[in-house]
Amino acid sequence: MQAVDGVLLIDKPEGMTSHDVVQGVRRKLGVRRVGHAGTLDPMATGLLMICVGRVTRLLEYLGQGDKEYSGTVVFGIGTDTDDAEGTVVAQASASDLDLAAVREAARQLTGEIRQRPPQYSAVHVDGRRAYHLARQGKKVEIPERTVRVESFTLDDFRREGDVAVARFHVRCSKGTYVRALCRDLGQRLGVPAHMRSLRRLAIGSARVEDAISFGDWMASEDPALHLRDPLLYLDGLPMWQPPREVLERLANGQAVELDDRMSLTPGDLVLVIHAGAVAAVGEVVDRQPAAVRPKKVFWKRG
Secondary structure, eight states: OOSOOEEEEEEEOTTOOHHHHHHHHHHHHTOSOEEESSOOOTTOEEEEEEEEGGGGGGHHHHTOSOEEEEEEEEESEEESSSBTTSOEEEEOOOTTOOHHHHHHHHHTTOEEEEEOOOSSSSOEETTEEHHHHHHTTOOOOOOOEEEEEEEEEEEEEEEETTEEEEEEEEEEOTTOOHHHHHHHHHHHHTSOEEEEEEEEEEETTEEGGGOEEHHHHHTOSOGGGGOBOGGGGOTTSOEEOOOHHHHHHHHTTOOEEOOTTSOOOTTOEEEEEETTEEEEEEEEESOSSOEEEEEEEOOOOO
């Protein structure tokens, strides 16, 4: 068992990659098993959820919640990366834009929408990352995907010569590219656009207000003190606290009958809780009566 396990909420500074933060956590804690739930580009700041030790096995569940961002969008200039770090590929005057038109276009980009990820993105195309192909000058057709944008609001609209700038706030599903949202917002308004800045405010119930800056954490004399219980951030999954004999069967790899008070359907995931901690993650299987089979087991007899 790892001596150090938990979730670390870091407020990432601009200029660092998410991998840089992970490497720093590994060195500081002396723990090899460290990962993050959702990449932030180097130019972006804000919440980075780091999993340490055995909690890395929960990464795929911790990053499922809606994400919230704030940032700025520039109208009148388009780039090949859809953000401020790219090369300018299109320009047009945005002097005729006003906030009312921008807000209406943003409203049309809410709900379930189809979105094409940026050319410079981590999406796989024919087995390779899109950004690798883009850096080689290869333009590829990245398939659209369905994403959900719960809210997309804009304010602080201002003009800077022939370009216009606005501040935005977005709440969206996992897999949404906010820089693509800024690009598409410009397209709806008839001008090129790109994202100038981005700050992640939340991942599910985890908030940036509860995070510690990476610099302060690295300077801490007791860095493990900032590790949190993953149960705080697994609020999107149903929880089940079966008796010990059921837990032992799950630990042996057996499927067990589900408590009939839980209304779940085949394919649903459930957190199996014992002594206030995650003992296993199970999946509901199509049986009569309904049963749960173990996907990941953390509990050990003792």
